[in-house]
Amino acid sequence: MADMTRVESILEGHPAAGRDHLIPILQEIQEAEGYLSREAITRVGEALHLPASKIFGVATFYNMFRFQPKGVHHVMVCRGTACHVKGSKRVLDQVTRTLRIEPGQTTRDGQFSLEVVACMGACGLAPVVNINGQFHAKATPLKLQRILDACREQELSHV
Incomplete structure (x- = not known):
């Protein structure tokens, strides 16, 4: 759940903000919180007099925004041209099978x-x-x- 105190502080930094401030506000919230929670999106909508659905629509258009917190181990798979040619799709498929999540998701245990x-x-x-x-x-x-298994073992040894 988002720390609404930080969200309120960010909104206070944008007095009389309009829809032209939406992206910078969302960026600041994500930087502070690590992601955009439903509560934060709703509160931004109230502050800017915009429906939450409109804010969510704008935020989902840009792939820089996340809607779930990052896991302890944040895995980024490159799908650029060189990586694609060299087999990054197979690597991505392995990661999704192993972790049982899709890109943009976090495992249930938050790891x-x-x-x-x-x-x-x-x-x-x-x-x-x-x-x-x-x-x-x-x-x-x-x-x-092997790397993902090592990450899991590392977490188990810290429990």
């Missing part, structure tokens, strides 16, 4: 979230997967399976 990105700018290392800021070059389905 993993999955995001597909257009390009990470590491084309010479294709296909590339980034987990919590660490790049994994020349990713294969088997390599990713």
Whole structure:
């Protein structure tokens, strides 16, 4: 659930805001909260005198917005041209099978979230997967399976 105190603080920073302030407000909320919650979207709608459905429609148009919190392990799979040619679809399929989530989702236990990105700018290392800021070059389905298993083991050892 969102910290509505931070949402209110962000809205206070935009007095008399209109619909032209919508994207910057949503960006600030996501930066503060990590994602856009239903409560935050509803509150922004009230503040800007816009229906929540309109705000949600705008936010879903842009792939930069998330509607679920990131997992402890945030997995980003590059699907840029070089990564695509080098097999990133197979890698993505392995991740979705292993984690049982689709891009944009977070596992029920909050341990993993999955995001597909257009390009990470590491084309010479294709296909590339980034987990919590660490790049994994020349990713294969088997390599990713081992990395995800290691992440799970790491979490179990901290329990």
